[in-house]
Amino acid sequence: MRFSSHPVTVLAPATVANVVCGFDVLGFALAEPADELQLRLTEQPGVVITHEDDFGLPTEPARNVAGAALLAMLRAVPEEVGVEISIRKTIRPGSGIGSSAASAAGAVVGLNALLGNRFSQPELVHYAMYGEEVASGARHADNIAPAIYGGVTLIRATLPSPDVVPLDAPPLFVTVVHPQIEIKTADARRILRQEVPLRDAIRQWGNVGGLVAGLLQHDYALIGRSLEDVVVEPVRSILIPGFAEVKDGSRVAGALGGGISGSGPALFMLSQDEATARAVENVMHATYQRLSLDYHTYVTTIHPTGCQVSSEAPAGPESR
Amino acid sequence: MRFSSHPVTVLAPATVANVVCGFDVLGFALAEPADELQLRLTEQPGVVITHEDDFGLPTEPARNVAGAALLAMLRAVPEEVGVEISIRKTIRPGSGIGSSAASAAGAVVGLNALLGNRFSQPELVHYAMYGEEVASGARHADNIAPAIYGGVTLIRATLPSPDVVPLDAPPLFVTVVHPQIEIKTADARRILRQEVPLRDAIRQWGNVGGLVAGLLQHDYALIGRSLEDVVVEPVRSILIPGFAEVKDGSRVAGALGGGISGSGPALFMLSQDEATARAVENVMHATYQRLSLDYHTYVTTIHPTGCQVSSEAPAGPESR
Numbered sequence: 001m002r003f004s005s006h007p008v009t010v011l012a013p014a015t016v017a018n019v020v021c022g023f024d025v026l027g028f029a030l031a032e033p034a035d036e037l038q039l040r041l042t043e044q045p046g047v048v049i050t051h052e053d054d055f056g057l058p059t060e061p062a063r064n065v066a067g068a069a070l071l072a073m074l075r076a077v078p079e080e081v082g083v084e085i086s087i088r089k090t091i092r093p094g095s096g097i098g099s100s101a102a103s104a105a106g107a108v109v110g111l112n113a114l115l116g117n118r119f120s121q122p123e124l125v126h127y128a129m130y131g132e133e134v135a136s137g138a139r140h141a142d143n144i145a146p147a148i149y150g151g152v153t154l155i156r157a158t159l160p161s162p163d164v165v166p167l168d169a170p171p172l173f174v175t176v177v178h179p180q181i182e183i184k185t186a187d188a189r190r191i192l193r194q195e196v197p198l199r200d201a202i203r204q205w206g207n208v209g210g211l212v213a214g215l216l217q218h219d220y221a222l223i224g225r226s227l228e229d230v231v232v233e234p235v236r237s238i239l240i241p242g243f244a245e246v247k248d249g250s251r252v253a254g255a256l257g258g259g260i261s262g263s264g265p266a267l268f269m270l271s272q273d274e275a276t277a278r279a280v281e282n283v284m285h286a287t288y289q290r291l292s293l294d295y296h297t298y299v300t301t302i303h304p305t306g307c308q309v310s311s312e313a314p315a316g317p318e319s320r
Numbered sequence: 321m322r323f324s325s326h327p328v329t330v331l332a333p334a335t336v337a338n339v340v341c342g343f344d345v346l347g348f349a350l351a352e353p354a355d356e357l358q359l360r361l362t363e364q365p366g367v368v369i370t371h372e373d374d375f376g377l378p379t380e381p382a383r384n385v386a387g388a389a390l391l392a393m394l395r396a397v398p399e400e401v402g403v404e405i406s407i408r409k410t411i412r413p414g415s416g417i418g419s420s421a422a423s424a425a426g427a428v429v430g431l432n433a434l435l436g437n438r439f440s441q442p443e444l445v446h447y448a449m450y451g452e453e454v455a456s457g458a459r460h461a462d463n464i465a466p467a468i469y470g471g472v473t474l475i476r477a478t479l480p481s482p483d484v485v486p487l488d489a490p491p492l493f494v495t496v497v498h499p500q501i502e503i504k505t506a507d508a509r510r511i512l513r514q515e516v517p518l519r520d521a522i523r524q525w526g527n528v529g530g531l532v533a534g535l536l537q538h539d540y541a542l543i544g545r546s547l548e549d550v551v552v553e554p555v556r557s558i559l560i561p562g563f564a565e566v567k568d569g570s571r572v573a574g575a576l577g578g579g580i581s582g583s584g585p586a587l588f589m590l591s592q593d594e595a596t597a598r599a600v601e602n603v604m605h606a607t608y609q610r611l612s613l614d615y616h617t618y619v620t621t622i623h624p625t626g627c628q629v630s631s632e633a634p635a636g637p638e639s640r
Contacts, residue, residue, distance in 0.1 A: 022529065023522060023525075024522045025522065025526040025529055026529070154526070154533060156530035156542075156545065157526050157527070157530075163530070165542060193518065194518050194519075195517060196517075197515060197516075198512060198551075201524065202343060203477060204525055205342070205343075205524055205525035206476045206477050206528075208525040208526075208529045209342065209474045209476060209528045209529065209531075209532045210474060210476035210477075210483070212528075212536075213487060216533060216537065217536065231518075231521070
């Protein structure tokens with residue numbers, strides 16, 4: 001971190017989007033991992049990006065998700081001002097837990113702090129979506145919204161402007177597994193059928209209604225029954241080795257349910273308590289060891305807050 | 321009413337199903353009108369139906385919605401027993417406010433009372449759906465469930481068994497208008513497209529999530545924003561003269577929103593207070609007077625309870 005004059009540091013959380021039946025509309029923030037972004041204002045207009053990680057992401061602002069979001073936001077700022085941003089990503093791009101959303105959301109939350117918090121949360125979602133467009137070709141908000149609001153969020157609609165509904169969910173443990181393959185969001189979107197049988201669509205929106213009700217009523221059994229996706233999962237799960245084994249085994253181990261995180265390849269399972277979440281992790285271990293596929297797994301929780309800003313320089317890496 | 325030995329009387333409420341975005345999954349009970357059913361057990365197995373109204377409905381049990389529901393329920397009863405039922409409908413068949421559901425729900429609730437309330441509410445929904453199948457060819461539950469549970473209900477799924485989620489909604493006033501034309505449920509289902517663009521399906525389930533959240537959080541503004549149907553209304557509304565004028569005018573008058581009740585032709589609009597609901601009624605008056613179409617309109621509320629059973633003979637018609 002090389003800025004000296006009043007920088008801010010943002011911890012931007014990983015997020016799970018496309019929560020089973022809630023394709024494109026439901027997402028939640030994870031307590032870990034998080035990206036760390038440092039930003040400061042400059043007199044020179046424009047955006048200057050430095051990456052302090054090894055993912056080889058572009059630093060040209062218009063091609064960088066944080067850059068595209070910052071450029072969109074700066075266009076709404078009357079002052080002649082620019083921003084320097086240094087990004088240390090720990091959320092691997094293409095893993096399916098909102099890596100691009102963390103960069104975009106962290107960037108706009110950081111710039112907003114530098115500008116005296118003049119923008120509302122819906123406005124921050126709006127600007128961050130320009131970053132998602134760079135990453136996936138679609139201006140979707142279901143990772144962005146929980147990265148900014150925290151917790152579980154419903155994105156009722158994105159047009160004419162993002163309509164984000166925070167949902168007061170009960171405690172949930174999340175077991176995540178990343179099989180070490182890469183799926184690009186744009187590719188995962190391309191294989192979707194563009195027409196859905198009405199019968200399946202009805203089943204899906206019944207489940208979305210049930211999941212929202214289950215979360216708000218803290219009804220774990222209803223949450224579990226509603227975690228069913230008859231539209232997207234049958235198509236996308238074929239891209240992910242071990243999917244059915246993890247899903248079925250996790251249910252047997254006591255998980256409420258789960259599915260593909262974002263567009264994959266990460267999978268997530270929700271559990272009511274930590275012991276179950278650990279049992280689910282053992283199912284994941286067994287599955288990917290049997291398949292001789294490299295993988296990475298962990299147990300975490302839903303993070304109640306989104307991007308967190310501090311104006312102190314961060315402590316050493318052990319505190320993150 | 322001609323039974324003497326311990327009959328029960330059931331008031332079975334009208335209901336609104338297909339609540340805008342919640343096609344096939346959301347419904348609510350109306351405080352009025354209601355059908356009146358009187359039932360008593362007989363030693364002679366089978367179902368005997370009398371209609372004390374002028375709608376010319378079939379009295380052959382297998383072809384009558386109440387009869388089909390009762391026959392399905394009796395098959396689950398070990399005792400050799402039959403039922404006589406006398407039905408006085410005030411909910412006009414084919415009007416779109418759950419006339420068949422009232423008959424079927426009222427019948428199974430009445431028989432259950434005669435049998436010592438041995439069946440659960442989900443089981444009652446299951447049996448009443450046999451009646452809906454006679455009426456419309458589809459075993460749907462979005463009128464049946466609110467007729468039995470009262471209030472607003474989500475039917476998350478009907479298979480493998482009905483999963484009904486009662487939603488604790490805030491006070492809502494309902495303005496209903498019946499243009500005097502008849503639309504058969506089976507016909508209204510036939511004109512639906514059997515495939516939905518994925519983009520529209522996503523918009524719809526975002527709205528279903530928003531509507532459920534708005535109801536549970538008592539957030540009237542969110543309810544209003546979520547009352548949008550991009551899948552069914554664009555097709556079915558062409559069957560109903562004056563639809564756009566009523567809908568747009570009601571919004572201008574302050575309604576939260578609304579749409580086609582069931583498969584029409586009745587339309588309903590939801591309002592936060594009675595004065596607005598009355599202003600909406602004036603919009604309906606103006607629309608159908610201009611179109612020189614016979615119509616019938618009224619303002620009511622969402623009924624908190626479903627079918628109500630009494631074992632007293634009912635008082636005169638003025639009490640209904």
